Structure formats: C-alpha cells, structure tokens
Amino acid sequence: MNISKPPDNSVSDRRIALFRKKLLVWFPVNGRVFPWRVKGAGTYVLLVVEVLLQRTRAETVAAFLPHFLQRYSGWSAIASSNLDELAATLKPIGLWRRRSPALQGLAQELVAIGEKWPRRRDELEKITAVGQYLANATLLFIHGEPHPLMDSSMARLLRRYFFIRPVKADIRYDRALHAAAYRILASGHAIELNWAMLDIAASYCKSRKPLCVNCPLRQSCMHYRYLVKLR
DNA sequence: AAAACGGGGCT
C-alpha cells in the first residue's frame, strides 16, 4: 500500500528552511558582538567563556572577560591556580562557590590530556563541568560539527516559533526540541545560526515580556500569529 | 520578593 508514515514531528521542512534563512539574513547585520565572537577568538576563549556563561548573562561575562583573561590566559593557568584565588576572581559574576572548583577541575583534566578535547560525546561528558550543553559547544567550536547551544533561551524561541509544546522533562531530554534544532543546523553555518538564535531569544523572545511586535521573526512565528497578533 | 540568566550533577 505504501502509506507513508506520519512525520516524527509537525515542523515542516519548509518552515525549517524559512527560519534558517531569516536567521542568516538577520545575523550579519544585527547580531550581538562579544569578545568571544570576534574573528581571532581562540578555542580557549570560546570554551572557557561557555563555563562563565552558565546561568550568567552574556553582558555580565563580556564586561568581566578582560579581567579574567589577564589573570588566566590559558587552561594551564587555571589548572595551576590557587583555588581560593580563582574563587575570588570569579566572585563578581556570581556562582563562584560552584563554578571555581568546576572550572579548575575541567582545566586540570584538560591539561592532563594535552588539551585535546575528545570527539565522542560520552567521553566529553565524563569531564568535570561538561554536561550536554558544554559537550555540544565543544563539538561545535572545536570539532566543527553542527550541534545546538541548547539553553533555556534557545528552547523558548524554538517552542514559540514552531509551537513545540513543552514536555515535563527538562530541555536536555526534549526530543522535539533537539530534533528541530538539529534540522536547522544541518545544512551549514551552524555557529552563526546558534548565535542568531541566542541573540533573538535574548533581545526579542524574552521570557516574561517578549517584544514580538519588533521581532524579526514575527511574520512567520506561530506564537506571534496565534497568541499575540489576534489579541 | 520572584523570576531570569547562553547548566551540571547526582540519584
């Protein structure tokens, strides 16, 4: 009979492609500029920043980064640092009690393997402070593979735009969310697309009071069409 | 005072 089975989710290829296109047009002109996003940013800066960004605003990290890099210019500097001094350095951006031992543990394990990040997810996630998000960041920035920087902001944007209903599990185990993200990233420009999604989520698709009327995605956004425009 | 912020870890 050759009856095609229903798609695993309701997001069409056309809507994925449209979303992608809008992001790629928007980003080069409107994307946020951060020290870790500039052309010459090395892998140390790209990855250490991801630890600093955990549960911490990007603007806060941007203002703090020069001071941090002056004291800790590489993984070996963090690895050999006095833990109390590292904690004192991290105090201004918060979460220092948890973040300082985590960051030093990561640095020490990294130095121990010659600062060569594993390519396999299960090996990455064995490293201190490396969960699903940081493993994805590593695969994206170090190994050049298309993986999403799936944080709560990106999740919120994708759920609203594609009308992906939230499940009870947290975003790390939300299959529909990750499926949509991987489809968006699958055909090139993964880093720019990730940054564009984080930027639009932070600037327009805010949690409490989203700025839908100014959002560059509103024309094709399900949330805007069905929950905002018709009010 | 509560929610938000470019999550990780342990069970």
Next chain:
DNA sequence: AGCCCAGTTTT
C-alpha cells in the same frame, strides 16, 4: 526522568 544547586541582575 526528576530533583537539587547556585549568585547576581532584572522585573
């Protein structure tokens, strides 16, 4: 898959 944890900023 569920629960806890963590500080500074924004609402």
